[in-house]
Amino acid sequence: MDQGTQMRAHLCGIRTAWTGAADAARAVSEIADAIGGAEIAQLVVFFSPDYEPAALNRALKAHFPGAATAGCTMSGGFSPAGGLDRGLVVIGFPAKGFRIVSTVLDAIGHLDVERTASAVRSLRRTLEPHGPDDRRERRFALSLIDGLTDAEETVVSAIAWALDGIPLVGGSAGDDLTFRDTVLLHDGAIHRDAAVLLLVETDFPVQIFKSDNFEPTSTKFVVTASDNEGRVVHELNAEPAAREYAMAVGLDPEGLSPMSFAAYPLAVKIGGEYFCRSIRRMNPDGSLSFFCAVDEGVVLTLAQPCDIVAATRAELSRLDEALGGLDLVIGFECVLRRLDAESRQVRHGIAELYRRYNVVGFETYGEQYRAMHLNQTFTGIAIGRVPAPAGLA
Incomplete structure (x- = not known):
């Protein structure tokens, strides 16, 4: 077994494991050896985009023959041991203490909202077979969505509507910022232009969360020309978008990069709260492609990053207190947060927090939280250390 x-x-029975092995079959073999004889009912896996998905599927089936599987490509992973630029991250749920059902939503680029909602409601009924809903506080939903379909807003809205209050968190599959091919797995099948949804009921205390580290400035941009469906902004303040943005942040438009976009995020105000609308890339015609849909007429605010370590520490500490001690955090973190942390040389501080609080997950092309698709945010599900009281079971 590799030292890595x-x-x-x-304590809840979940096993988490990770490896930097370059070969998919070897990675799964080493993970299986590390987990040992633990009985796993559901695997959730995040893997490097250069793994061959079919080989990964074969290895998962061979080493975990009784387990359901769900997963996606990542733009990096993280674990209590720190960041993982490439490799495989596995979360193994036991049958005891967890009841999990899942489904695939196909063709999300042309989503049939009614059909999607019907599929989610059917899945929910499978999890809720016994009449009155008295276990709602111990249910949550996890979404994994193809990050290159530009369909997250529609998908998340349809799912959240049909979940009827079950809290949703998740992440968009990435591919190391190459934007070529993102892949999802579900029970041995390979999917693109799709989303995987898992509904979970557990005997343990849980809470979903989101954390960001920016505050608005006084600099505003009005989107004066855009292609909402393609997530492309052509003009800001009636000027070419890339040039107007670059001038506002004091950069050369020709030098704009993912690092620039991570350091100078844009945000939109919704219901009195600001949410990031991160830039994906500058296009040859001077337009800007975003990770989220941006409508014409929307006012974007230039945001100023705050101390990412302090913000993350505060949220994890709050969860630790609220749940009577954190056993595990499954997280979905925007890849731009990692770039920002690296540029500020504070990634080690984030890694120390993830070690202390048992945080495991992957770096995304977007994050889901309840009915919203977000950018430059850290979302997830926190699981407490102690089972729920017997009287509530």
């Missing part, structure tokens, strides 16, 4: 392959057994 590690496993952690959590």
Whole structure:
């Protein structure tokens, strides 16, 4: 087993494991060896885009023959041992203490909202077979969405509507900022232009969360020309978008890069709260492609990053207190947050927090939280250390 392959057994029965092995079959073999004889009912996996998905599927089936699987490509992973630029991250749920059902939503680029909502409601009924809903506080939903379909807003809205209050978190599949091919897995099948949805009911205390580290400035941009469906902004303040943005942040338009966009995020105000609308890339015609849909007429505010370590520490500390101690956090973190942390040389501080609070997950092309698709945010599900009281079971 590679020295880089590690496993952690959590009090709730979940096993988390990760490896930097370059080959998919070897990575799964090492993860299986690390997990040992633990009985796993559901695997959730995040993997490098250069893994061959079919080989990964074969290895998962061979080493975990009784487990359901769900997963996606990532733009990097993270674990209690720190960041993982490439490799495989695995979360293994036991049958005891967790009841999980899942489905695939196909062709999300042309989503049939009614059909999607019907599929989600059917899945929910499978999890809720016993009449009155008295276990709602111990249910949550996880979404994994193809990050290159530009369909997250529609998908998340349809799912959240049909979930009827079950809290949703998740992430958009990435591919190391190449924007060529993102892949999802579900029970041995490979999917693109799709989303995977898992509904979970557990005997343990849980809470979803989101954390960001920016505050608005006084600099505003009005989107005066855009292609909302393609997530492309052509003009800001009636000027070419890239040039207007670059002038506002004091950069040469020709030098704009993912690092620039991470350091100078844009945000939109919704219901009195600001949410990031991160830039994906500058296009040859001077337009800007975004990770989220941006409507014409929307006012974007230039945001100023705050201390990312302090903001993350505050949120994890709050969750730790609220749940009576954190056993595990499954997280979905925007890849731009990692770039920002690296540029400010504070990634080690984030890694220390993830070690202390048992945080595992992947770096995304977007994050889901309840009915919203977000950027430059850290979302996830926190699982407490102690089972719920027997009287509530």
